[in-house]
Structures are given as C-alpha cells and as structure tokens.
Amino acid sequence: MTLQLETAPHPETLRRVAIEPISRVEGHGKVTLLIDEDNHVRQARLHIVEFRGFEKFVQGRPFWEIPVMVQRLCGICPVSHHLAASKAMDQIVGVDHLTPTAEKLRRLMHYGQILQSHALHFFHLSSPDLLFGFGSEVARRNIVGVAAAHPDVAKQGVLLRKYGQEVIRVTAGKRVHGTSSVPGGVNKNLSSEERDHLLKDIYPIIAWSREAVALARRLFEQDLERYNSFGRFDAHSLCLIRADGAMDLYHGGLRARTVDGKTLFDHENYDHYWEHIHEEVKSWSYMKFPFFRELGPEAGWYRVGPLTRVSQCDFIPTPFADHERRDFLAFDGGNAAGATLGYHWARMIEMLHAAEMIKELLHDDDLLGQDLLVTGERRERGVGMIEAPRGTLIHHYRVDENDLVVRANLIVSTTHNNQAMNEAIRRVASQYLDGQTLTEGLLNHIEVAVRAFDPCLSCATHALGKMPLELELLGPDGALLDRLGTAP
C-alpha cells in the first residue's frame, strides 16, 4: 500500500520543484518534488524543517512548570499540551482520579479547544480551497476572499472560533497559554457569572455547527468523484476510546485497527504505549515516523485524527453528532469515511460534538464546586494522553527525587500522521501533477492534501537537530553573531 515515490533512483538527473512554505497550515514545512524531463513526478516528500528542543530543555525543570511550558509548542492547540502534560503530572503526584469539578473543568476547556481549533482549520484555513476550487486564483484563496464571497460563512467561522476561545479563557484564565490545569487538578472553578456568559451563546453555536456539518457534506456531494478519490489511500488507525466504545476526546484506552478492519489492540492502557508504538527516522525530515511495532516500520504506519475517531468509535455520546456520524459512515456506501477529504467532514462532526458537550457540561453544577485538587503518593514516571484536535497526543515524563524532570518524550498528533501525509501528497502527485506542466494551481492541490490533515507542523518540530555544515550569521553591523553547527 506504500507508494513508490519516496526516493527517486537518480535524483541528480531530475528537476526540483519546491512548495515553500506550505501556507494556510500551522507551523513550518515544505514539499519537494523531483520531476523528470517528461514532467513525470519521480519523488515527493513532505519535510518538516524546524526543530525546537522541548524534550531536551524541559529536563532539569521542576515538574509543576511543565504544563505551562510545553503549551508553547503550539499556539493553536496549547490546551492539548497543557492537559496532556497535566495528565502525566497527575501520575507523578500519584493521582488516578480527579475531583468531579477538576475533571469537568478540564473537559470543558478541552472541548472549547476542539471547537476553536476545528473552526479555525475549516473556515480560516481550508474553506477557500473547498469553496473556490483547488486551483482557483491565489489572490482570492484565503479567508478575506471567503469573507467577500460568502460573508455569512466567514462570520460564523469567526464567531465559532471566538466562542471556543472564550470557553478556554474562562476555564484556563487566558485564551492562549492559560494556567489553570495543575498536577492533581485545577486551580480555578467556574463562577456562576462565567457560566451564564458561556450559556447565553451556546444554542446558536450548536446551530451553526450543524450548518457547518451540512456545508461539509454539501461540498462532498457536489463533487463526489473527486472528493472520494483525491489523495485517497488505505491506512491502519489509532485513537483513544472510552470503555463503552464511545468517542471520548479527553480520556480512554488505545484502539488500533488495521486496514482490513481487524483489531490490533483495544482498550489498551496507554501507560505502556511504547510496547506498541515505535518510531523511525528518515534523513530528510525532522519529524519522526511512528509505526505499530506489531507490524514493523514498512507496513505499520497509521492514521490519527478526526477521520479515524469518527469512523472507529462505536458511537458519539451526543445526539446530533451521532446522527451525523451515522450519515457520514453510510454516505456513498461508506466511501467518505476512508477519503482524505473526508477529514473535513469528520472534523465538522467533531466540532458539533464539542459544542454539544460544552452545552451538557455548562448545565452541570459540579463546575461551580470548590473541591479542586487531590494529592497522592509521588511516582517516578507519568504518561498522559489526550485526543487533541489533530489526533492522539502522547506526553511521557520521568521526574527525580528533587522534583526535576529527567526525561521527556512527546509524540504529537501530527507526527503520527507523518507517513499518511506523505502518502497523500504522493497520491495527489500521481493523480493530478504527473506529466503536466506545473502551475501554481496544480501545486496547490498538493497543499490541499496536506491541509486535510490539519497538520500542526510547529508541534511536530520539537526535536533538536544539527547539520553537518558550517555557516556564519552576521548582525546588521556585520559582526559575527553565531556559527551554524558542525557535525557532532
């Protein structure tokens, strides 16, 4: 099932075309294509070009700082890192069960995050491709163009995102990089004024989320053949699942299924994820390539995120979203649920689910409770997992007797999708670009495939790297500031 375009036999004879930077995604990445003299694509790669060093520089920091530090991995989904790290640190302080108030506040924050991130991705970043066409005019292909052509769609997008951000502000203290989740619980509850502030808009938010699902479906229907086949490939899947099989984006056990629907493991405690998930490194990307250990690096790569979660859960525990899930799975004989562009539709179903969950939680008086924190017996190791907007997120730490972090391993959502995104661009390269004279519009098709995954290339670049070359950086006055690294 893996396509052949990863490595061309004689790259030196080929022409290089780069899409750099990939735009309307979060983070820093590029795609390179190698093309022969007859315009056939011989190689296509998605490169993650930056490294940050989080896993290394959190070492030596006190463990309670970590949930606040690590969210600086990503400003689009900081709550995911804030919470995954908090869950790991709950383990460190020996807490397996939070108070109801703490758990529900964290959940509320998380569903606010899902709502705002999915709205941002669909409306601000991807809708221009979907509404105007993949090869449409560059100048119009952005949220400003959408605001001019479809003012209602743009406005709802902006207000949906705003609402999610408000949920985060009220629960976390700030819209971006809040501070309320702490090892063992939270440091703030909700006041009844804050609850009323959020309650007053939740019904239009649910209504607009339903309209967004309908829009995603309509786009699919209007161009069924293309939406079904665009960048399509088969892949194994991974997600967290609640004990009764329901979608649960905050907590659960691991469910992995193979391409042909066989269960590889299910309801597996994520505490020992490394028994199932290993990573491979390739020379041309700073992002690693995870795979199921049971199946090996060649065949064991998989897909995570909305498409996987919506199609692999047994049900969604809120009524509107579950109804939409069933429609999605039944649509066109189940085809949409395996399509790369099916990600958009599934993402909108999850946004609706998040809105419904927020409504449910806001009616729960536990949010106003006073009992915020628990403590237990200190442990050495903590693993925290969550379903972030883009997929399964793993945080893993060891803390020494002085309360300092001594080891950290983070496998972020986008990293799980690394091979899948490479497959998608290779598929699109053979479907649309091969043998053609490349135009800007055609190249955007490649980006449309990458965008479907809503990659967070800034999260995915947390590892440190170094290149075997030397270069000097000079300041505005010509003084030597830095030397680029030499080989270790």
Place this chain on the structure above:
Amino acid sequence: MPKLKVATTSLAGCFGCHMSLLDIDERLFPLLDLIEFDRSPLTDIKHCGPCDIGIVEGGICNAENVHVLREFRANCKTLIAIGACAVTGGLPAQRNHLDLGACLSEVYLTEGGLEHGLIPNDPELPLPLDKVHPLHEVVKVDYFIPGCPPSADAIWKFLTDLIAGRTPKLGHGLIKYD
C-alpha cells in the same frame, strides 16, 4: 485611501501570537477594510512583497528564519517584533545553554523506541543555529510588543494606532510580559 499592505510570518514561534491577532474576533472584518494581507500564514503568497507593515512572530533558530526575516526587513517600511519569542528569543531560547550535538544524538540516535536511528542531514533541511536569537540581533526592528502572546486588545490598539498614523501607545493593562 488605499489599503495598507501587511505581511506576517512565524519564525521560531508557536503561532500563538498569530492566534492572538485572530482573537480580535469580528473586529477582523473592519480591519480588512483598512489593510490587505501580503505574505501571511493566512494567504498563499509565499514571498513578502513591498509592504507598509511587517509583523514577525518567533525568534531566529535556523538559516531559513534569517533569510525570511531579511526579506521582511527589506520589504516592510515598519517592522514589528511581536511576542516574547521575537523580542527575546522566548521559550525556544531555553535551548541556548545546551550542546546541539548531544541533544541531536539523544533525540535521533539513543532515545527509546527508535528504529533506524540517524541524524537528519538532508540538504532540504535548513541549517540550525547553535542558539536562538531575538530579531533585533539580526535586523533593525521598529517596534516591540511583549507578551506570550500579547493580548488581542493590545494588538488591536497597536495596529489601529499605527494605521491611523498615531504613535502606538499601549497603556496600563495592555502591556504584559507573560
């Protein structure tokens, strides 16, 4: 009045400052009557053209960042460093006391759960710098907005002042350093 051209980019940052810009919410629409986006993560313009205002998030961690920053400086009449990372290097600069070689081998060679460990070294990957630098060490910067990220209200006040031709002033309550 012709619209002002504004370019934005994220270098070694987390996009949180861009998120805070979008947190002006529906004020985005009146803003779009006054400005036009050039290169930005929100558009598909890949290189910065002549602009009135350039907004840069994130510090400098590799050769490509340097290149993009210089392109912004050459094209933007006013260059703004937005957020802690751009102003001081921010959280990513916590790696500045570490040896890159050692980190690299830990992450790509010796970490648990690795198969085929190797250090990425393809020419397509931009050269990393030994240290993360703030913007003003590499180019002249006209304005600095602190905060991680600065709030939407701070960004709104700053931009509307600048666009109206006033000297931007962030009063008490809008300047924050977290």
